[in-house]
Amino acid sequence: MIITDKYTLEELKNGYSINNNNAYQCICCGAVFEDGEVFRFGERFFNAERAIKLHMAAEHPQRLTELLDCGSRYLQLTQNQKELLACIGAGLTDNQIAEKLGVTPSTVRHQRFMFRERAKSARMYLAAWEIAVSGAEKSKAKPEEEFLPIHEEAKMIDDRYNITEKENQQILDGAFESLSPLKLKQFSPKEKKKIVILRRIAEQFEKNRHYSEKEVNQILEAIYDDYVTIRRYLIEYGYMDRTKDCKDYWLR
Known part of the structure; x- marks a missing residue:
């Protein structure tokens, strides 16, 4: 998934960016080419700037297809x-x-x-x-209230996601008995509260790790008795995904 907010238009088109360490990084697969080093392609060696372009040509020749298939909510x-x-x-x-x-x-x-x-x-x-x-x-003007970022896989963007830092903390304080360890008092039917609660629960899962349904249930049951409802909403609201046979779950 491409995190759209992080990149300029040119970076999205090219497929790579220059990170904080002045290294060229592929935004498709994460490959990094450090400035000042040389990289071998075939029988020749190239600097980082040339190497990232060769990498894109070899590993990601269909840049348009990758953009069209990236699943971003912004590509409507x-x-x-x-x-x-x-x-x-x-x-x-x-x-x-x-x-x-x-x-x-x-x-x-x-x-x-x-x-x-x-x-x-x-x-x-x-x-x-x-x-x-x-x-x-x-x-140096700043908005009076900063809104929380919307997660990339949100299914439908509307006013539910207009949540300020202050609102977020108020909802967390009211919904959870404890934030460490995480223990939910009641799962609110109100949409904005539901999003804040699900966001915090989703943080209990590791990125790029796959879980069995049993493992997901164990994590959620420790947070709230009705773990089946929480699991369903994590899927519906785009925080997690799973295979059709429900045997494999992961954070989106």
């Missing part, structure tokens, strides 16, 4: 639109795309036009936002 495209963009990226003509997707050439032309209009709108919005943020940074 239908499956048909993703397929059409992939065809455009492959250099197919309108007639070839129409034949491949089973639509008319006029439909393809219309969708190309809509893509261009959306891109124009996105560029204008991005320019306005960056100017506004730059002005705020220069004046």
Whole structure:
């Protein structure tokens, strides 16, 4: 999963960024190329800047496909639109795309036009936002209340996620008997409280680790008696995922 907030437009397009240690890092697989070192590709050696580009060409040649399949909530495209963009990226003509997707050439032309209009709108919005943020940074002005970041796999973004740091702490204090060890008093039916509670419970699981259903149940039962409900909502709200046979769970 690509954490969109971390990268610039150019970094998202290129597939790599320069981290705090001045190293080139692939945002697709995490590979790191330290500045000042040399890296071997075939029979030749290259510096970090050239090496990351060779890495992208060799390991991630389908950059557009990776972006379209990244699962980010910010990429609001239908499956048909993703397929059409992939065809455009492959250099197919309108007639070839129409034949491949089973639509008319006029439909393809219309969708190309809509893509261009959306891109124009996105560029204008991005320019306005960056100017506004730059002005705020220069004046050192800060919002009166900071909102908590929304997790990448949130299923539907609305006012439920407008949660300030103060609200978050108030909900935690009211919902849990103890925060260490974590012990839930009552699982609230109110959406905003539900999100805060689930966020904290999800923190009990390790990233990049897989759990059996028994292990998940053991962790959740120690937090709240009705662990089945908590487990279901962790899945529904996008904090965790599982295989179809429910044998394997992981943090998203």
